[in-house]
Amino acid sequence: MSPRLETEHLYKVFGRRTDDSVERLRQGADREELRADGTTAAVIDASVRVEAGEIFVVMGLSGSGKSTLLRTLNGLLEPTAGRVRFDGQDLGELTDRELRELRSKKISMVFQHFALFPHRSVRDNAAYGLAVQGVPRAERDRRAGEALALCGLAGWEDSWPDELSGGMQQRVGLARALATDADLLLMDESFSALDPLIRRDMQDQLLELQKTLKKTIVFITHDLNEAMRLGDRIAVMRDGRIVQTGTAEDILLRPADDYVASFTQDVDRSRVLTAAAVMDTDVQGDEADCGCATAAPGTPFTELCALSARLPHPVAVLDANDGVVGVVPRQRLVGFLAEEAGEPLECDGGRKVTARA
Ligand SMILES: Nc1ncnc2c1ncn2[C@@H]1O[C@H](COP(=O)(O)OP(=O)(O)OP(=O)(O)O)[C@@H](O)[C@H]1O
Ligand SMILES: [Mg+2]
Incomplete structure (x- = not known):
């Protein structure tokens, strides 16, 4: 299907000798080089659908x-x-x-x-x-x-x-x-x-x-x-x-x-991510149904956190037909909030702190 609105390799250059500038941009010149000649390349090779x-x-x-x-x-x-x-x-x-x-x-x-x-x-x-x-x-x-x-x-x-x-x-x-x-x-x-x-x-x-x-x-x-x-x-x-x-x-x-x-x-x-983005999709098909609450691929991150906090095990993510499409272990949630998850750190059990009940 064709899109409602589309631009194809669109250029808009302000200033003199604009056709010439487009040619130079196509050959890899950048905005700064053109600016030195008094032309502004406002939009360069923009294709959107x-x-x-x-x-x-x-x-x-x-x-x-x-x-x-x-x-x-x-x-x-x-x-x-x-x-x-x-x-x-x-x-x-x-x-x-x-x-x-x-x-x-x-x-x-x-x-x-x-x-x-x-x-x-x-x-x-x-x-x-x-x-x-x-x-x-x-x-x-x-x-x-x-x-x-x-x-x-x-x-x-x-x-x-x-x-x-x-x-x-x-x-x-x-x-x-x-x-x-x-x-x-x-x-x-x-x-x-x-x-x-x-x-x-x-x-x-x-x-x-x-x-x-x-x-x-x-x-x-x-x-x-x-x-x-x-x-x-x-x-x-x-x-x-x-x-x-x-x-x-x-x-x-x-x-x-x-x-x-x-x-x-x-x-x-937490406002952007949904279960689909954070779930682990490497799951086996024949898990037992414990009757606990589950999530859908579109469940927002914050809801997923609330769910995870109440469950003793990872959150199962089900599709519209109740098929398991992924799981979200609690640790994964924390990892996604950080900008870069990085490798897990080694721990030799030095300072283990537990919360009082
Ligand atoms: N009519 C014009 N004549 C010359 N240069 C222009 C003209 N309109 C825009 N420009 C230049 O084109 C470049 C892109 O401008 P544009 O207004 O499209 O940016 P913008 O992303 O909307 O910025 P802003 O967030 O400030 O509104 C700028 O360098 C601007 O100075
Ligand atoms: Mg603007």
Whole structure:
């Protein structure tokens, strides 16, 4: 099946003689060499495939090219080389008019600092995209109302933006994107300006909404914890290039290089890992069923720990047909919390400490 959205060897170079620069990049030149000539290679040879209904996160430090990549996805920026396809359609083959149509009907963008119109009500702000599309007043009010309710803002329709907190204003931005029925959402650091608690709240809300809406979402962030919470898959960018694409577990357990690994140091592993990632799959089939509680491959790490603490033996991991697919000895859990498990240390029984009962 072809993906919803796809880039193929995409380059975006700012400055002079950009074609020439792409050629040099293809031959192995890096960003710094080009910068000496006054050109910036914002995106270098980026190939991504975004499947329908997934949250695809692009993660990277400031300047790594995330926003530039995002802007090529809805045709706001034209690639210097390479292709962008949306539903199989090469954006480069569309006229400006067709691109504008695509942006107003099928693709919505949510930015970091959402600019609301201060002199329009919350409802009118949420309905803005529909007004641009020429949707009649009554329908636009109804759809904006629904989108606001989805974003937890029922009852605030007639308020002014400045009566809302920053987090609520950001929700209006999200509601505006949802109201248009666009099923591709491009979110550029949409939650980055929010306080940590509100930010978590928004992440939860987005995940909750996504369960029913099943939009295709490209979400940009520089925060790996956010990336791992939200992303079905994550692309890590460095200096214009995508250095790894994978699930949160891939990135955490199998980082492509030291650079990616360095990011994962601050990640709360217990929030990312599931039984499938930590279990020992080398199991024999004919174990006796002692009737104890068991886990599933998707059981979150924290739950697994709680389970393990209550069982006198390793936790059995069962698939949907109750077949044993793995076991998790307690020691393994501790090992996975550490960044590098390393070899077991030798012990000559020198200082053995037992807890008092
Ligand atoms: N219109 C432009 N003209 C020239 N250079 C640009 C332009 N837009 C972006 N750049 C450069 O391209 C590089 C990538 O920028 P981009 O905004 O895509 O990074 P980013 O990963 O989104 O960063 P941030 O996290 O700070 O938003 C930067 O070096 C930036 O200065
Ligand atoms: Mg950016």
